[in-house]
Amino acid sequence: MTALRCGDVELPNWTARARTALRLASQRTDAAVTTADLLHGVLAEGANLAVRLLPPLGDAPLGPEDALPQWSGPAVAALELAHAEAAGLGHNYVGCEHLLLGLLAEPSGRAGEFLRARGLDLASFRAAVVAALAGFAHARG
Incomplete structure (x- = not known):
């Protein structure tokens, strides 16, 4: 799997679904x-x-949001935060669940504001991701 690039930022190990989400966004x-x-x-x-x-x-x-060439600052930050969330959870890939965590963690983006206004918070959603992935791993085992 080749590394995803967002401007000057390299974002390795994004899943096919996450890449599709980025393509749809662009x-x-x-x-x-x-x-x-x-x-x-x-x-x-x-x-x-x-x-x-x-x-x-x-x-x-x-x-x-304010337009900047190619990717807005909050969008780049959300992608970097998604990668950090995946790494923090010990995952060797970045999926849409990590992207959503990145959107929640990014303080100035409209998407995070939208999600937080509807009662989502970073810690609770991270716990839901961990529980869901543990359930998938248990079902596979």
């Missing part, structure tokens, strides 16, 4: 990819663990 805009676009990509991919763990979010629009 297709939403001709300007900078924002955290709102990233959240849309995760939701639009539809078959990932993050979507399964999310409560219903309603239909409120996420709205635009």
